[in-house]
Amino acid sequence: MKLLRARVVYPVCGPAIADGAVLVRAGRIVAVGKHRAVRAGSGLRAEDLGDVILMPGLINAHCHLDYTGLRKAILSPRTFTQWIRRINAIKSAVSDADYLAAIRVGIAESVRFGTTSMLNIESFPDLMGRIERPPLRIWWCRELLDVRKPVGESVFRRAQRLPHGWLGGWGMSPHAPYTASVGLYRKAARYCAMRRIPFTTHLAESAEEDAMFRLGSGPLHDLLDSLGRTKRDLGRGSALRGLLEAGALPRGAVLAHMNTLDVADLELLRTHPVAKTFHVVHCPVSHRYFGHPEFSLAALRRAGVRVSLGTDSLASADRLSLFGEMRTARETWPGLDEVELIRMVTVNPAAALRRAGRLGEIVMGAHADLIGLPFAGSVRDAAAAIVAHKTPVTGSWVGGRGVPR
Numbered sequence: 533m534k535l536l537r538a539r540v541v542y543p544v545c546g547p548a549i550a551d552g553a554v555l556v557r558a559g560r561i562v563a564v565g566k567h568r569a570v571r572a573g574s575g576l577r578a579e580d581l582g583d584v585i586l587m588p589g590l591i592n593a594h595c596h597l598d599y600t601g602l603r604k605a606i607l608s609p610r611t612f613t614q615w616i617r618r619i620n621a622i623k624s625a626v627s628d629a630d631y632l633a634a635i636r637v638g639i640a641e642s643v644r645f646g647t648t649s650m651l652n653i654e655s656f657p658d659l660m661g662r663i664e665r666p667p668l669r670i671w672w673c674r675e676l677l678d679v680r681k682p683v684g685e686s687v688f689r690r691a692q693r694l695p696h697g698w699l700g701g702w703g704m705s706p707h708a709p710y711t712a713s714v715g716l717y718r719k720a721a722r723y724c725a726m727r728r729i730p731f732t733t734h735l736a737e738s739a740e741e742d743a744m745f746r747l748g749s750g751p752l753h754d755l756l757d758s759l760g761r762t763k764r765d766l767g768r769g770s771a772l773r774g775l776l777e778a779g780a781l782p783r784g785a786v787l788a789h790m791n792t793l794d795v796a797d798l799e800l801l802r803t804h805p806v807a808k809t810f811h812v813v814h815c816p817v818s819h820r821y822f823g824h825p826e827f828s829l830a831a832l833r834r835a836g837v838r839v840s841l842g843t844d845s846l847a848s849a850d851r852l853s854l855f856g857e858m859r860t861a862r863e864t865w866p867g868l869d870e871v872e873l874i875r876m877v878t879v880n881p882a883a884a885l886r887r888a889g890r891l892g893e894i895v896m897g898a899h900a901d902l903i904g905l906p907f908a909g910s911v912r913d914a915a916a917a918i919v920a921h922k923t924p925v926t927g928s929w930v931g932g933r934g935v936p937r
């Protein structure tokens with residue numbers, strides 16, 4: 533048992549609590565409220581964290597730890613297609629040792645900036661056996677592409693298990709509709725639906741991808757055409773509609789980017805029985821780096837879509853910090869409610885990971901995944917302080933255990 537006391541406890545799912553406390557037993561939250569009341573019920577002496585906001589650990593809904601070593605490696609691409617050519621050239625010169633180092637650095641940086649869970653797209657799952665147990669929950673979503681060579685059936689035959697003691701789980705991630713075939717999407721969708729594990733993909737990210745699917749033309753089309761990609765699924769509407777109509781996206785799919793949605797796509801997300809269950813991930817810093825078409829946040833929210841934030845990789849962002857992502861989102865939409873923004877890095881991605889009620893909020897029964905931020909103000913200003921926060925966190929706990937830094 534552990535009793536943590538803080539100047540403010542910010543549960544996300546309820547109002548901020550001045551002089552609050554959280555009681556933890558066996559890694560789970562068993563009580564939250566005013567320090568005096570929680571302490572009286574527990575009979576414990578609190579560990580007083582002092583002038584901090586204690587809040588749920590943040591959840592990164594889109595990350596590529598593999599590419600942490602590529603920070604600022606590609607400066608201002610003129611087009612998305614140019615960036616893809618550039619990253620492919622750089623990747624051919626990166627060794628396994630470099631990738632292992634990148635994963636370690638990415639995990640450490642994520643923890644430093646308050647992330648306690650993440651959906652990570654893993655391009656090199658064989659490397660996982662060579663890293664030590666991560667101190668946070670990671671859903672390792674295996675990246676799948678078949679534009680150059682087919683993906684072996686064995687990937688879909690065996691159930692995958694994390695090494696002993698690791699927190700999080702597995703998932704599948706067909707890369708994007710221009711590099712993964714409809715057949716590959718379908719197999720991954722079936723695999724994830726059967727096992728109830730996350731399915732994620734990059735979708736409707738760039739104007740060039742949009743031109744490829746809607747018009748069957750443009751620079752991305754030409755690049756993929758030179759690799760011999762089929763044209764059968766092109767020129768027939770948006771990639772979202774194409775995949776949905778082909779039954780290639782499972783319920784609860786986590787769709788990253790979604791920058792080029794038109795009115796018909798938004799209507800699908802609002803009304804289609806499967807599309808209604810999708811989660812959308814926006815990566816504000818990466819979005820700004822590429823200069824993508826404007827992200828339709830207001831229209832998505834009106835359509836009832838749950839939006840989460842992600843950092844994407846450091847090949848298009850500068851830091852694995854969801855606080856930085858919240859700040860950038862705030863600059864883009866100054867009128868966006870702070871509470872709503874905080875939900876995009878807590879309860880919304882928890883639902884995307886199929887962990888609603890267990891992650892992303894301080895509530896009875898949830899995992900005690902917590903972070904502290906320095907704060908000496910009034911309880912009324914807690915949400916604004918969270919959104920404006922810049923420095924590393926003062927502490928993190930995963931399953932009630934302090935994470936060493």
Ligand SMILES: [Zn+2]
Pocket residue numbers: 594595596734788844845
């Ligand atoms: Zn990505």
